[in-house]
Amino acid sequence: MAHLIQVSQIRGQQFIKREMRFPSAMKWGPGNRGGGTIMLWEGRLLFRGVRYLSQHCTPRYQMIADLLKEEDFDLILLQEVYSEKDYLFLKRALSHCNPHSHYFKSGVIGSGLALFSKHKLLDVFLYRYSVNGFPYKAFHGDWFAGKAVGMVVVNIGGMVAHVYITHLHAEYSRENDAYLPHRVAQTWELVQFLRLTSAAADLIILGGDLNMHPSDLGIRLLRGYTGLVDCYHATQNFQGCPDGATYIPQNPFTSKSELETFPNGIRIDYILFKGSATLAAKCDSFSTTMGCVPGQPFPYSDHEALSAMLLAQRQQKKQEEEEAMASSELLANLIDTMNEARTEVKVGLHHVEGMRHTAMRMGIMGLALLLLEMLIALVPWLAVSTEQGFPRATFYLLGSLSLVTLVLTGVLYIFYSTQVKALHSTEEQMRLAVLRLQEQVTSRGPHSR
Amino acid sequence: MAHLIQVSQIRGQQFIKREMRFPSAMKWGPGNRGGGTIMLWEGRLLFRGVRYLSQHCTPRYQMIADLLKEEDFDLILLQEVYSEKDYLFLKRALSHCNPHSHYFKSGVIGSGLALFSKHKLLDVFLYRYSVNGFPYKAFHGDWFAGKAVGMVVVNIGGMVAHVYITHLHAEYSRENDAYLPHRVAQTWELVQFLRLTSAAADLIILGGDLNMHPSDLGIRLLRGYTGLVDCYHATQNFQGCPDGATYIPQNPFTSKSELETFPNGIRIDYILFKGSATLAAKCDSFSTTMGCVPGQPFPYSDHEALSAMLLAQRQQKKQEEEEAMASSELLANLIDTMNEARTEVKVGLHHVEGMRHTAMRMGIMGLALLLLEMLIALVPWLAVSTEQGFPRATFYLLGSLSLVTLVLTGVLYIFYSTQVKALHSTEEQMRLAVLRLQEQVTSRGPHSR
Numbered sequence: 081m082a083h084l085i086q087v088s089q090i091r092g093q094q095f096i097k098r099e100m101r102f103p104s105a106m107k108w109g110p111g112n113r114g115g116g117t118i119m120l121w122e123g124r125l126l127f128r129g130v131r132y133l134s135q136h137c138t139p140r141y142q143m144i145a146d147l148l149k150e151e152d153f154d155l156i157l158l159q160e161v162y163s164e165k166d167y168l169f170l171k172r173a174l175s176h177c178n179p180h181s182h183y184f185k186s187g188v189i190g191s192g193l194a195l196f197s198k199h200k201l202l203d204v205f206l207y208r209y210s211v212n213g214f215p216y217k218a219f220h221g222d223w224f225a226g227k228a229v230g231m232v233v234v235n236i237g238g239m240v241a242h243v244y245i246t247h248l249h250a251e252y253s254r255e256n257d258a259y260l261p262h263r264v265a266q267t268w269e270l271v272q273f274l275r276l277t278s279a280a281a282d283l284i285i286l287g288g289d290l291n292m293h294p295s296d297l298g299i300r301l302l303r304g305y306t307g308l309v310d311c312y313h314a315t316q317n318f319q320g321c322p323d324g325a326t327y328i329p330q331n332p333f334t335s336k337s338e339l340e341t342f343p344n345g346i347r348i349d350y351i352l353f354k355g356s357a358t359l360a361a362k363c364d365s366f367s368t369t370m371g372c373v374p375g376q377p378f379p380y381s382d383h384e385a386l387s388a389m390l391l392a393q394r395q396q397k398k399q400e401e402e403e404a405m406a407s408s409e410l411l412a413n414l415i416d417t418m419n420e421a422r423t424e425v426k427v428g429l430h431h432v433e434g435m436r437h438t439a440m441r442m443g444i445m446g447l448a449l450l451l452l453e454m455l456i457a458l459v460p461w462l463a464v465s466t467e468q469g470f471p472r473a474t475f476y477l478l479g480s481l482s483l484v485t486l487v488l489t490g491v492l493y494i495f496y497s498t499q500v501k502a503l504h505s506t507e508e509q510m511r512l513a514v515l516r517l518q519e520q521v522t523s524r525g526p527h528s529r
Numbered sequence: 530m531a532h533l534i535q536v537s538q539i540r541g542q543q544f545i546k547r548e549m550r551f552p553s554a555m556k557w558g559p560g561n562r563g564g565g566t567i568m569l570w571e572g573r574l575l576f577r578g579v580r581y582l583s584q585h586c587t588p589r590y591q592m593i594a595d596l597l598k599e600e601d602f603d604l605i606l607l608q609e610v611y612s613e614k615d616y617l618f619l620k621r622a623l624s625h626c627n628p629h630s631h632y633f634k635s636g637v638i639g640s641g642l643a644l645f646s647k648h649k650l651l652d653v654f655l656y657r658y659s660v661n662g663f664p665y666k667a668f669h670g671d672w673f674a675g676k677a678v679g680m681v682v683v684n685i686g687g688m689v690a691h692v693y694i695t696h697l698h699a700e701y702s703r704e705n706d707a708y709l710p711h712r713v714a715q716t717w718e719l720v721q722f723l724r725l726t727s728a729a730a731d732l733i734i735l736g737g738d739l740n741m742h743p744s745d746l747g748i749r750l751l752r753g754y755t756g757l758v759d760c761y762h763a764t765q766n767f768q769g770c771p772d773g774a775t776y777i778p779q780n781p782f783t784s785k786s787e788l789e790t791f792p793n794g795i796r797i798d799y800i801l802f803k804g805s806a807t808l809a810a811k812c813d814s815f816s817t818t819m820g821c822v823p824g825q826p827f828p829y830s831d832h833e834a835l836s837a838m839l840l841a842q843r844q845q846k847k848q849e850e851e852e853a854m855a856s857s858e859l860l861a862n863l864i865d866t867m868n869e870a871r872t873e874v875k876v877g878l879h880h881v882e883g884m885r886h887t888a889m890r891m892g893i894m895g896l897a898l899l900l901l902e903m904l905i906a907l908v909p910w911l912a913v914s915t916e917q918g919f920p921r922a923t924f925y926l927l928g929s930l931s932l933v934t935l936v937l938t939g940v941l942y943i944f945y946s947t948q949v950k951a952l953h954s955t956e957e958q959m960r961l962a963v964l965r966l967q968e969q970v971t972s973r974g975p976h977s978r
Contacts, residue, residue, distance in 0.1 A: 203721075205722075226947065479925070491940055501635055505635065
């Protein structure tokens with residue numbers, strides 16, 4: 081059986097948030113080419129910069145390693161393993177049961193994504209999201225992590241599984257979520273990457289901390305456009321927190337104030353999957369951890385970990401059945417979702433364009449001040465030098481200030497420009513996708529199924 | 530018949546290099562489901578920042594638009610269209626013959642990639658390379674362009690073609706090429722992106738300015754690992770410059786000094802293609818432009834444009850024939866190439882780690898100087914203020930200098946860290962790939978074909 085465990089801790093302030101969630105592990109009957117079960121574990125671990133601030137970091141990694149060794153997962157997907165040292169610790173600890181692994185490096189700190197597998201990895205690839213918060217919001221830290229989606233191709237007893245692992249931008253405030261356009265743009269890139277790289281897969285699995293509630297725009301976009309199935313909905317055999325919540329007030333590491341309006345916790349971590357024309361997949365069982373760990377003084381992470389058991393069965397190749405299956409109603413819904421997502425990306429674009437404009441104006445002001453100072457400095461020089469009566473300290477301080485302003489606004493202008501380009505690109509891709517969906521609806525006529 | 534034209538101009542200095550090459554255009558018998566011909570055009574256009582420095586920019590775009598309207602290409606792939614205004618000009622001009630188009634936005638300036646098609650675009654995606662030169666080498670400009678590979682899925686009369694367009698980092702000095710590790714890392718990402726996104730394709734086409742000679746490491750890696758075929762080698766019907774050169778001394782826009790050792794020019798622009806299990810493709814004819822354009826005072830671009838006509842024919846699905854086809858010798862060659870590429874990436878990694886270290890040391894020095902200054906400023910304050918005898922101008926200048934040093938080295942440290950992570954990631958992916966190739970060789974034994 082599969083388990084899912086996840087631990088994290090928050091000490092009031094965002095920047096010492098420590099998370100420890102486990103990802104997805106799968107168990108699969110080895111050599112069983114006709115079908116079998118896959119055990120999947122999803123969770124996240126801990127913020128690296130915060131390694132020395134993190135509570136009980138070393139014992140928690142030990143606990144996690146012990147548990148993973150005891151259980152026999154096919155696949156383990158981890159997020160927030162921000163320290164390579166911790167990855168190497170787990171790699172050594174799991175070398176017998178999950179000898180194949182990959183650590184996805186990206187950004188300044190690293191994406192924090194790690195994958196362990198019982199089965200050989202055939203291919204590894206990484207797609208970095210084009211927008212991912214702002215570098216000067218250092219306490220939010222997402223930009224420095226270089227968030228990405230990691231992809232691994234695994235051969236599980238003759239079945240080719242494309243396994244994706246990701247961690248989207250955090251939601252720091254639900255009421256006033258400045259990062260919503262970024263998360264929507266990231267979701268779109270995830271959707272496109274997943275769709276375009278999974279054509280050869282028998283089975284597609286996506287596990288990760290998506291930082292979105294089940295009914296949020298991003299989840300609707302992801303499920304609607306890719307056809308991925310949420311394990312929580314797909315199984316009849318669920319054990320865990322009410323509503324499948326993965327961020328619950330009972331966990332001592334979570335922020336109670338964040339969860340005031342959600343007394344049962346929220347579901348923001350997912351395992352999703354999809355079979356193919358050649359392989360039927362279903363979710364046999366699904367579970368979450370429940371905050372505390374019996375016999376241990378603290379949980380594994382701030383997020384509850386997920387575990388899933390998938391059943392897979394070879395089938396005769398279906399002829400493009402899926403494409404024909406989507407009903408007009410579903411298509412119409414998807415178009416609505418896409419339009420909503422486009423609007424959100426446009427809002428973000430507008431916002432970043434505004435900030436770029438501000439940076440440019442600040443830069444021009446800095447430059448003007450600097451030129452003015454140079455002029456003042458030159459004038460008494462040209463005239464007979466009259467040194468006294470001139471507030472030198474203020475003069476040089478202003479000079480330094482204008483210089484620093486100029487450098488910083490220059491860097492910011494460049495940064496905002498890359499964001500403008502990236503969001504434009506996303507919006508353009510979405511526009512094309514809506515166009516194609518609308519054509520599908522039109523070509524079927526109003527009454528076709 | 531298909532044509533390829535490409536224009537560019539250099540006025541001695543790198544930063545006013547203006548390029549104008551054409552990409553790939555393909556002609557395909559519409560409605561012909563059994564097979565047909567595809568006409569392909571490859572070239573590049575011009576450096577955007579340089580729009581106002583560029584010679585004859587507006588008339589050259591007009592010349593190109595006239596030519597493209599006259600010819601009847603299925604696909605047109607353009608590089609270095611750095612100004613969106615120019616893209617929109619071409620879009621309007623080609624609205625009748627190539628009504629479908631996409632402009633790939635990325636980086637600060639933009640990737641410069643544009644695609645025009647006679648056939649509907651089904652999907653569009655962009656992958657930004659994780660390393661791409663250095664932002665402070667502003668005259669080289671590659672970093673600001675945000676170089677990427679653009680992907681477009683096109684339905685050409687029932688055949689699904691995955692069309693890729695890219696422009697890799699320029700080679701500014703062949704003897705002392707500081708960007709070689711970057712170009713190799715970019716090639717690897719191109720290879721992986723192409724392989725992993727093309728499983729559903731009937732036909733794969735890659736066109737672009739790869740900035741590599743035919744026998745360079747990157748081209749060997751690209752061809753060896755993807756199985757793509759170079760149009761220049763594949764056709765019996767070639768017309769154009771000797772050796773298929775695309776950067777020739779006869780072109781008035783090229784730098785004569787760069788080509789001193791290559792009197793016949795060099796071949797650095799390519800059209801490559803590959804059929805699939807369901808579709809056999811071959812290159813019927815291939816041509817380059819020859820520098821000057823008859824009846825015009827200047828060529829279209831500094832690079833010669835390429836045009837290809839591909840013939841495609843539906844075939845019975847071959848059962849994983851390709852996989853079995855690669856001989857042990859080919860595999861051994863590929864492993865050598867991969868190892869060479871890994872070494873090159875490691876060299877780049879080592880270099881960037883060194884630069885990160887330097888940035889850190891400079892930053893520490895700046896910080897120490899700033900602290901020292903603050904101490905000096907505070908001491909006479911604490912003691913009875915003795916204002917005279919203190920070189921204030923030097924003092925404040927040093928203060929500004931240390932502050933600016935601190936900010937700049939901070940930004941550089943962050944930048945180098947992202948490069949270290951990205952190159953590590955590439956190296957790790959390559960290591961895995963070599964491992965899998967070696968296993969393939971071993972499993973076949975020494976004498977198997």
